Amino acid sequence: MIRILWLAAAVVLGTAPLRAHDEKPGTQTEHHDEALVKLSAAQIETGKFAIEDVRGGVLGKRIVVPGSIVPSGDHIARVAVRLLGTVAELRKQLGDAVVAGEVVAVIESREVADAKSEYLAARLVFDLQQTLFNRSRSLWDGKVLSENDFLRARTTFEDARVKLELSRQKLFALSLNAEQIEALPQQPVETLRRQELRAPIAGRIAERRVELGSLVGREGQESELFVIVDLSVVWAELAVASADLGHIREGQSISIASGGGAPSPATIMFISPLLDKDTRSARVVASVDNAARVWRPGAFVSAAIPIDQTPANLAVPKSALQTLERDNVVFVRTDGGFEARKVSLGRQDGRIAEVTAGLKAGERIATANTFVLKADLGKAAVEHEH
Numbered sequence: 291m292i293r294i295l296w297l298a299a300a301v302v303l304g305t306a307p308l309r310a311h312d313e314k315p316g317t318q319t320e321h322h323d324e325a326l327v328k329l330s331a332a333q334i335e336t337g338k339f340a341i342e343d344v345r346g347g348v349l350g351k352r353i354v355v356p357g358s359i360v361p362s363g364d365h366i367a368r369v370a371v372r373l374l375g376t377v378a379e380l381r382k383q384l385g386d387a388v389v390a391g392e393v394v395a396v397i398e399s400r401e402v403a404d405a406k407s408e409y410l411a412a413r414l415v416f417d418l419q420q421t422l423f424n425r426s427r428s429l430w431d432g433k434v435l436s437e438n439d440f441l442r443a444r445t446t447f448e449d450a451r452v453k454l455e456l457s458r459q460k461l462f463a464l465s466l467n468a469e470q471i472e473a474l475p476q477q478p479v480e481t482l483r484r485q486e487l488r489a490p491i492a493g494r495i496a497e498r499r500v501e502l503g504s505l506v507g508r509e510g511q512e513s514e515l516f517v518i519v520d521l522s523v524v525w526a527e528l529a530v531a532s533a534d535l536g537h538i539r540e541g542q543s544i545s546i547a548s549g550g551g552a553p554s555p556a557t558i559m560f561i562s563p564l565l566d567k568d569t570r571s572a573r574v575v576a577s578v579d580n581a582a583r584v585w586r587p588g589a590f591v592s593a594a595i596p597i598d599q600t601p602a603n604l605a606v607p608k609s610a611l612q613t614l615e616r617d618n619v620v621f622v623r624t625d626g627g628f629e630a631r632k633v634s635l636g637r638q639d640g641r642i643a644e645v646t647a648g649l650k651a652g653e654r655i656a657t658a659n660t661f662v663l664k665a666d667l668g669k670a671a672v673e674h675e676h
Contacts, residue, residue: 327666329627340658341623344649347605349639353537353595355574357528357546359585362577365520367490371507373464375399377500377515378484384498388489388518395487395515397506403483405464406474409457413475416454423447493520521587524580526556528593529571535561537597544576548591554578556593594641602637602644603651610657611635611643612664621663623654628663 329337379396382388426443429435461471464485474482497517500506507513526546530538540561545553556576565572576593578585585591610620611633618635621628633648649655656663 325630325667326624326626327621327628327630327663329666334623334627337659337662339621339628339656339660339663341654342607342657344604344606344645344651344653344655346651347602347642347644348596348599349602349605349637349642349644350596350599352640353530353534353597355528355530355534355593355595357526357574357576357591357593359578359587359589359591360525360527361519361521361587362523362525365491365493365523366496367493367518368514369394369487369489369516369518370514371397371465371485371487372513373399373401374505374507375402375485377502377504377506380498380500380502380515382495382498382516384495386495387493388495389492390489392489393486394489394495397485397487398483399485399507400483402464402485405457405460406477406482409454409461409471410474412450412454412457416450419447419450487515489516489518491518491520493518519587521583521585522579522581524578524585524587525559526576526578526591526593528574528576529566529569530561530574530595531571532565534595535572538574538595542595544593544595546576546578546591546593548585548589551584553594554580554584558595600637602642604645604649605642606633606645606649606655607642607657608638608640610655610660612660614664614667620649621656621660622649623656628656630663630667 334341375397376399377395378398380394381396382394388394423443423446426435426440430437430440458471465487466485470486495516496519498515499517500515506515538558538561540558542558544556544558546556547553556578558574559577560573560575562573606620612619612621612630614630617632619630619632622631631648634646636644636646638644
């Protein structure tokens with residue numbers, strides 16, 4: 291009993307150092323026991339210690355710049371009309387998910403009815419003239435029809451073909467696609483005034499700008515019905531000082547973070563050749579994979595841009611480090627909980643520290659909430675004193 295109390299006191303006072311990784315098994319067993327934090331698997335899961343494998347890392351200086359999240363220009367679309375009409379149906383509400391090509395609204399327009407009627411009439415005339423021209427060509431080949439009559443038939447047929455193509459192009463300009471145009475002859479006459487508006491991309495309805503019965507499509511009136519946003523990819527717009535532009539390049543990997551949350555990788559895709567006249571900074575745009583929908587447009591972020599990178603054989607996040615009696619320690623996962631392991635550190639940057647002794651690659655350590663483990667270790671030492 292006297293020996294146990296002496297050892298506990300020695301740990302608290304610093305006279306009994308923590309067992310280093312290179313100590314031989316079986317030596318200083320009592321000290322090793324004092325460096326253990328015994329926890330069950332359930333307690334470890336509840337503690338959210340973010341256990342990671344020890345591995346190599348890259349040390350380097352970083353430039354930290356402010357920015358904000360905006361929708362990707364390649365993943366935002368607007369459902370708009372190009373003619374005067376009235377909103378007859380709104381099939382999607384704010385926040386609804388849509389797929390590309392899905393009908394989101396229907397408008398009624400006399401201009402649409404006129405354009406469709408013109409196309410249908412031109413198609414009938416073209417079909418008739420094509421039949422007459424084919425007959426005239428057969429007669430011409432049989433030397434029954436005169437050359438003048440054949441030329442007149444061909445001219446009439448070409449005129450009908452041009453008019454059909456012009457009416458078809460007018461429908462394309464009104465946002466009808468080829469499939470919709472081909473289906474017009476089977477469409478009931480009373481529905482010719484209706485035009486379906488389809489989603490150009492998949493995503494969610496971010497804005498709805500009209501109501502049922504709204505007049506749309508002319509100057510002074512709303513022409514956009516919906517704004518659709520796909521947030522699987524977003525952009526981070528950054529402001530980089532002119533003095534730092536020499537350290538960055540397009541295609542460079544960076545990380546962004548907000549409010550102390552976990553950082554996300556990003557890739558610089560554009561560096562503006564122009565500087566803001568007031569701030570003397572350049573607009574830099576980075577693409578961010580947002581499949582987990584972590585980032586929302588409008589959020590403020592800070593971007594860490596690495597420079598002068600140097601590899602390290604072993605490195606740990608600074609969040610994994612704690613100090614016990616002036617020694618740097620990490621908490622290594624064991625079968626019964628965690629072991630406070632003394633480590634020797636080398637080079638450091640703002641994120642990670644190189645480990646020169648005390649750990650091996652592949653060992654698992656706690657990288658978050660390690661202050662809780664330190665507190666538990668101190669509590670255990672005090673209890674041993676008593």
